[in-house]
Amino acid sequence: MAAAGGPGPTCVLGIDLGTTSVKAALVTGTERGLALAQSCSRETQAHSDSPGAASQGMEQDVQKIIRALNECLAALPQQQLQQVTHIGISGQMHGVVFWKSDKGCKWSESGPGPAFEADRVSHLVTWQDGRCSPTFLSSLPLPQSHVSLATGFGCATVFWYSKNRLKKSGFPVHLLPEVGDPGSIAGRTTCAWHGIPQGAKVGIALGDFQCSVYSCLTxxxxxxxxxxxxxxxxxxxxxxxxxxxxxxxxxxxxxxxxxxxxxxxxxxxxxxxxxxxxxxxxxxxxxxxxxxxxxxxxxxxxxxxxxxxxxxxxxxxxxxxxxxxxxxxxxxxxxxxxxxxxxxxxxxxxxxxxxxxxxxxxxxxxxxxxxxxxxxxxxxxxxxxxxxxxxxxxxxxxxxxxxxxxxxxxxxxxxxxxxxx
CATH class of the missing domain: 3.30.420.40 (ATPase, nucleotide binding domain)
Structure with missing residues (x-):
């Protein structure tokens, strides 16, 4: 697939936080189109038992996921990472993770440079979670969407926590992110990260399913x-x-x-x-x-x-x-x-x-x-x-x-x- 015209980025880092593994890919733009320069993947081994959720709960340790991400980036060539101007991110869809205010991560000096670690975050409740029974789902408000609600969907999980574990009832709408257009910029990196320059543009999070299809469907x-x-x-x-x-x-x-x-x-x-x-x-x-x-x-x-x-x-x-x-x-x-x-x-x-x-x-x-x-x-x-x-x-x-x-x-x-x- 050819790159779009105009002065766009020449080296982009793509990150996918999958269900069982993390992958990082360096894609470069040339006159002939886009090319995969380097990639690396690591299994997260992040599955965690869900206390009190019997066999229906499916949770993952976020710290292990971030650790696998840092290992991926550390394995990529530093010289090419230094040329990264934009970062695209996708991940397993439908799940939910909670973090405390702006304390979702902490930076530490390790290896060749700063790396961030998960801090004061919950486990990731994945799309495979089965705690929301059909009876429970039928008790929820009908979605204003063409997509049906299912167990493992983040909003359904939040409702489940509201009923079973949180003190207050009702849905915390303020936790939901703003929806933006694919490819729009969510922010910039605050410091150098595994050689990636400070100030690299970070795109809004994208669904891994859509990104997977986008990579091959012509x-x-x-x-x-x-x-x-x-x-x-x-x-x-x-x-x-x-x-x-x-x-x-x-x-x-x-x-x-x-x-x-x-x-x-x-x-x-x-x-x-x-x-x-x-x-x-x-x-x-x-x-x-x-x-x-x-x-x-x-x-x-x-x-x-x-x-x-x-x-x-x-x-x-x-x-x-x-x-x-x-x-x-x-x-x-x-x-x-x-x-x-x-x-x-x-x-x-x-x-x-x-x-x-x-x-x-x-x-x-x-x-x-x-x-x-x-x-x-x-x-x-x-x-x-x-x-x-x-x-x-x-x-x-x-x-x-x-x-x-x-x-x-x-x-x-x-x-x-x-x-x-």
């Missing part, structure tokens, strides 16, 4: 299939499309605001690579209960190899162990079980097929065809490392599937900063 006839921790199937709606005024809680497709007044139609499943991870964890636990110690990292490649040997499986797996936003109480199931198809290979093949079929049940192929989709851009960590999953994608979708245009929210955030200038 044609309106493309559908973007991303399978990472969760899974999404996305297309760009026609020019001038406007979503309905009221939400439809039963709809599996949501319309997300995109850039330049456009909208994305999104089937966002809560079940993706996390289901495969849960399956691997189950196999490891069974092995342990039988007296064997097998590392999960060794199990994954073996079950994929076993599934590659089984081209077909009559097993039918509905893999929705995490429910779906439009059906929060949905459970998983296995049917059509035959005695000859109980191997790990058969089960893994059926599980991978079920993940793709679940997305297609949310956004049917016929509907994609009616909207003019001509090809699918496949991306995401789970899809990249799982050949069986790719085979099932190519079997189920009647479109050419193109790999290699991986979605990258950090790169997308940087691209937005370039193109807004």
């Amino acid at each position: 044609e309106r006839t493309d559908a973007v299939l991303n399978i990472s921790t969760s899974a999404q199937l996305t297309i760009s709606m026609p020019l001038g499309f406007q979503p309905p005024e009221a939400p439809d809680p039963s709809s599996a497709v949501t319309y997300f605001p995109y850039f330049n007044g456009d909208y994305l139609a999104v089937a966002a499943s809560l079940n993706g690579g996390n289901v495969l991870a849960a399956f691997v964890g189950m196999v490891a636990q069974w092995a342990q209960e039988l007296g064997f110690q097998v590392e999960e990292s060794a199990i994954y490649p073996r079950i994929i190899q076993a599934a590659l040997a089984q081209k077909h499986s009559k097993l039918s797996v509905q893999p929705t162990i995490f429910g779906e936003r439009h059906l929060p109480e949905l459970l998983a199931s296995v049917s059509s079980i035959g005695a000859s198809e109980l191997s790990l290979g058969h089960v893994t093949r059926a599980l991978c097929r079920g993940l793709v079929e679940n997305l297609c049940s949310m956004f049917p192929v016929q509907q994609l065809q009616e909207l003019g989709v001509s090809r699918v851009l496949g991306s995401g960590s789970a899809l990249a490392r799982n050949e069986v999953l790719r085979q099932e994608v190519e079997r189920i979708f009647p479109f050419p599937v193109l790999y290699g245009k991986d979605v990258d929210a950090a790169v997308g955030a940087a691209m937005v900063m370039f193109h807004s200038k």
